[in-house]
Amino acid sequence: MDNAMxxxxxxxxxxxxxxxxxxxxxPRERISLRADEKTAKALxxxxxxxxPFKPGSAVSKGxxxxxxxxxxxxxxxxxxxxxxxTTLSQTGKQVFSIADISHRNxxxxxxxxxxxAVLNSGCPRDLSxxxxxxxxxxxxxxxxxxxxxxxxxxxxxxLECWRSFSDYVWKYLADAARSA
Amino acid sequence: MLLVHCxxxxxxxxxxxxxxxxEAHIARPANMADISDEEFEKFFFIRENQKGIVFERWxxxxxxxxxxxxxxxxxxxxxxxxxxxxxxxxxxxxxxxASVLPPxxxxxxxxxxxxxxxxxxxxxxx
Ligand SMILES: [Zn+2]
Numbered sequence: 001m002d003n004a005m006x007x008x009x010x011x012x013x014x015x016x017x018x019x020x021x022x023x024x025x026x027p028r029e030r031i032s033l034r035a036d037e038k039t040a041k042a043l044x045x046x047x048x049x050x051x052p053f054k055p056g057s058a059v060s061k062g063x064x065x066x067x068x069x070x071x072x073x074x075x076x077x078x079x080x081x082x083x084x085x086t087t088l089s090q091t092g093k094q095v096f097s098i099a100d101i102s103h104r105n106x107x108x109x110x111x112x113x114x115x116x117a118v119l120n121s122g123c124p125r126d127l128s129x130x131x132x133x134x135x136x137x138x139x140x141x142x143x144x145x146x147x148x149x150x151x152x153x154x155x156x157x158x159l160e161c162w163r164s165f166s167d168y169v170w171k172y173l174a175d176a177a178r179s180a
Numbered sequence: 181m182l183l184v185h186c187x188x189x190x191x192x193x194x195x196x197x198x199x200x201x202x203e204a205h206i207a208r209p210a211n212m213a214d215i216s217d218e219e220f221e222k223f224f225f226i227r228e229n230q231k232g233i234v235f236e237r238w239x240x241x242x243x244x245x246x247x248x249x250x251x252x253x254x255x256x257x258x259x260x261x262x263x264x265x266x267x268x269x270x271x272x273x274x275x276x277x278a279s280v281l282p283p284x285x286x287x288x289x290x291x292x293x294x295x296x297x298x299x300x301x302x303x304x305x306x
Contacts, residue, residue, distance in 0.1 A: 055189045055244070070244035071188050124181055124194035138189075141196050141242045 009106055009166045015173075018180040019114035022173055025107035025158065027080040031088070034073050035096035046091050047076070047084065058137040058150055067137040067150055075137075075148060075160070105148075106166045108173060110157040114180040119149070119157060121176035129154065143172050182257060184238065187264045188246045201237035203227045204249040205269050231255060233277060235269060238262070256282035 010024030035043060037053065044051040049061045052068045059066050064078040078084045080102070088098055110118060116127040122143040126132060137150040145168060148160040161169045182195040209215050209223055228234070234254045239247045250262040251270065258280035260272060 056191070070246060073245065124196050139243055139245070140193075146242050 006103070009163050010108065010170055013170060015177055018177055020110065020112040020118050020177045020180055022170070022177060023109045023111075024170075025109055028102065028107070029076075029078045029080055029082055029084050030100070030102045030105050030160075031076040031084050032069075032073070032099045032101050033076055033088070033096065034098075035094075036072060039094045039096050040072075040074070042094060043088060043091060043096065046087055049076075056136050056138050058135050060135075065150070067148065069137075069139055069148070077160075104163060105160050106163050107158055107160045108166075108170060110159060110173065112155055114177070115155050115157055117180050118173060118176045119159070122172050123147075123149065125149070127151075142169060145169050184250070184259065185262050186240045186243060186246070187248050187262050188244045189240065193240070193243055197240060197242040199239045199241045201239050201247060203229075204235040204237045233260075233272070233280075237265075253280040253282065256280055 006027075008024060008027060013022075013024055015022040033040075033043070033051075040051045040053075044066070047064060047066070049064045049066045050059055051066045051074050052059045055068060055071075057068050064076065064084065067075040067077070069075050076084050085098060085100055088096075119127055119142070123140055125138070125140050132138075132151055134151050134154055137148065139146065139148050141147065142149075142159065142161070145161050145165040147169065150158040150160070152158055159169065159173075183192040184195055184198050185192045186198075206223065209219070212220075215223070231254055234252060236250050236252070237247055238250050239245070247265045248262055249265060249267070249269075251260040251272065252258060253260075260276045260280055261270065263270065
């Protein structure tokens with residue numbers, strides 16, 4: 001074999017029951033982008049996804065998502081084919097910074113009517129629809145791990161965490177789900 | 181849980197997402213190499229450490245990552261306001277200061293947690 005095989009740390013894991021399902025998210029391209037407002041607008045055009053400027057909001061288009069993380073920081077998630085970094089590296093004279101964190105992070109999808117109860121077992125945020133509506137996203141904490149939480153639908157969340165924390169995050173979620 | 185308003189995220193967020201970063205509005209000397217040891221000590225180490233109204237730097241480390249400033253009462257832990265880094269130190273109104281006062285002396289919430297043990301000889305053990 002020429003190349004080492006890349007292993008997803010949450011492969012083979014599944015949980016369902018008590019009104020909540022957990023599933024690992026497959027490989028994705030993830031880019032941490034830092035740029036000023038003017039540049040971010042231009043980069044959004046190039047990517048075909050308007051980068052959000054409203055704090056805590058996410059914009060998805062054509063399989064790519066831009067999550068607002070801070071006033072000049074976005075997390076870009078897309079298919080595992082390098083298309084985001086390829087597009088961004090061909091934008092000419094713009095000044096910005098990108099870091100490929102595709103393999104630093106992994107993610108879990110949490111679905112079902114009890115998903116907020118399970119998330120709130122480790123996350124202190126108000127996850128009511130009024131405070132954290134659909135298409136909200138935020139860097140926050142889950143137990144002892146720093147995570148990025150993104151609400152895709154009313155009862156569907158995407159939880160990004162560092163790869164090395166994913167076993168802890170998964171077991172914490174599964175434990176909470178068992179007693180949900 | 182204590183909620184802190186982040187001026188960048190524009191909402192109240194749980195205390196667990198934040199880290200304190202010391203006293204605010206301390207200007208770093210522009211002529212660092214020229215100042216005396218005493219002046220450096222004053223800039224680097226000496227802090228007001230007030231009991232009462234304090235101006236502090238905070239960082240929304242598990243959120244937007246930004247540093248910002250906050251005014252709060254260090255006894256009651258109540259915030260008057262938070263504002264973006266680089267903004268001027270705000271002038272406080274009497275009403276603002278009064279709104280974050282701790283409970284009056286003599287009310288249980290204002291008493292130290294550890295008091296000298298009272299040995300009445302009876303009724304202590306339950
Ligand atoms: Zn913030």
